[in-house]
Amino acid sequence: MKNVSIALLGCGTVGKGVVDLLQMNGHLISEQTDTHIHIKHVLVRDIEKYKNVGLDENLHLTDNFKDIIEDDEVEIVVEVMGSADFAKACIEECFRRGKSVVSANKDVIADCGIGLLKLAQENGADFQFEASVAGGIPIIRPMYSSLNANQIEEIIGIMNGTTNYILTNMTDRGLTYEEALKEAQEKGYAEADPTSDVGGFDAARKIAILAKLGFHAYVNVKDVSIEGIEGVTKEDIAHATAMGYAIKLLAVAEKNTDGISLAVHPAFVPKDHPLANVGGAYNAVYVRGNCVGDVMLYGQGAGSLPTASAVVSDIMNVIQHINTEMTGKRPYLWHETAVKDAAENKAPYYIRLIAANAPGVLANMSGVFAKHGISIRSLIQKDETKEAAEIVILVDSTPCKTVRFALNEIEQLTCIHRICNAIRVIEV
């Protein structure tokens, strides 16, 4: 049996998961790869913190990346730190030294993935990042391998475990947003800075990565139109439930003849739609190929062992490439592709606002909708107080930007107290 020495950059939720998984399943992994995986170094910032977390005594804990990069015995470096600039610099240095890298770092891959893949190849190294999108769900490899005989037309999914955990638990257990976020952090789903989760940036990075691979396109996270879940209230959730919908944070990539559009936004999803039933920290990704049709992948999108499952599978893949002399040889295809403004995309909308409880309010408001060519599908009014009413409106499919223009105008009407929310509705 061969031996391969690896180093971990980071030993938090994911890094410790990798250590634990290799302990649990090491025998099966060695049998399949004919190789014993030896974790030689682990890089962290605060060594003291890691002295009593159950790491093997022979493993070398260090806070100095030089110990790893200068060790010729280390063939594979596993980057699970989460920082952006330092992680990217480490990955590049690994490639320059001919070391292969496995990473879970969507920040780096969403922004610089194509450049890093090219650098890896130039240096005869592998770069694998299955865990960067949807944790334990195999989606990266299907994107560039199992589904690569297709023209991919659409990718749509729930790709952030933290927000899905929050929305599910606000809906099912009546938790407040803050309570649900705290639980998601305690369970290790959330990013170090959870604004990245709740603001939609984490999902935006993931859809940018999938769009790169699925559409062979030079797209970046800056091409994604992003809305998070911070504005979703218990009132919106109650209305969605009463109307037969679940609110989900969706990441959507579409390709048609005039280009690609990329967006992350909350959406009303009909309860009988499979995505509406993806609960807790689970993720699901739908991919539509022009030959295969719809494929849905579902599983745990975050957490220690589920994410480690993807990371270790990548390590095994790199080992198989080493053993078959295929390292750095996989070709990738990239095209220049136009990116469309996602605000042009059409959808029906749920709109909630607070208005004066007075004659003429509905006439004024519907006048603005009519002026913008927006057709009202249904309207419910409920008195909040003697003076104010909550109005919930469903409008027919309209471009996002037209809804925004109309709402900006409606907000200026003296009879309107405030626009609370406008959320796209998914139709099956």
Ligand code: NAP
């Ligand atoms: P984490 O629990 O915060 O752990 C980060 C680890 O990296 C810690 O051991 C930390 O050491 C170390 N670290 C951070 N910056 C460092 C630096 N500059 N130098 C040396 N060590 C450094 O993070 P995580 O949840 O495991 O996430 C790691 C990566 O996986 C991120 O890119 C994340 O987006 C991705 N990911 C996470 C999940 C998940 O479910 N958590 C799922 C998929 C992908 P100290 O403790 O000493 O600071």
Ligand code: HSE
């Ligand atoms: N913070 C991320 C999530 C971790 O909640 O989905 C997995 O990428």
